[in-house]
Amino acid sequence: MQDTIKQQLTQVQISPSFTRVKILEFLKDTRHHPTVDDIYQRLVDELPTLSKTTVYNVLNLFEEKQLVKSLIFDKAITRYELIVDQHAHFQCKDCGQVFDVPKPQVIYPPLQAGFTVVEDDVLLKGLCPDCSQK
Ligand SMILES: [Zn+2]
C-alpha cells in the first residue's frame, strides 16, 4: 500500500516524505471528510513531531496538485477528501456528520452570459439513519 502511495505522490512531483505518505494513506482509508484537527489527532501518536501547521501545509500541497479537495460545510471548518469519484454530500442536521451519497443527475438550465461553471458540488441536508431513529 505504501509503495502505491509513494508512486502516486511522485507522479504529481511531490517528494514522498513519511508524513506526506501517512496523510495520504489516512485519506485513502477514510470517507469521513476529516478536518486538519482530525488528521492531526489520528497521526500524532505515530508521528510525534507532527504539527497542525504541517498537516495544513501538506493538505494545501495535495490540493494544489489536485489530489484532494477542500470542502467547507460549516463556517470556518475545512474538511478534506481525496478526489476519487463524483459524489454528492449529505450533511446530517442533527449530528453534523457528512456522508458520501450518489450524485443526482441534474440538468442545469443555461446560465446568464459570462458565467463558466468549474465545479458543481451538491450538498444535501437532512437526517442520517442513526439520527432518524432517535
Ligand atoms: Zn446524524
Ligand SMILES: [Zn+2]
Ligand atoms: Zn465526499
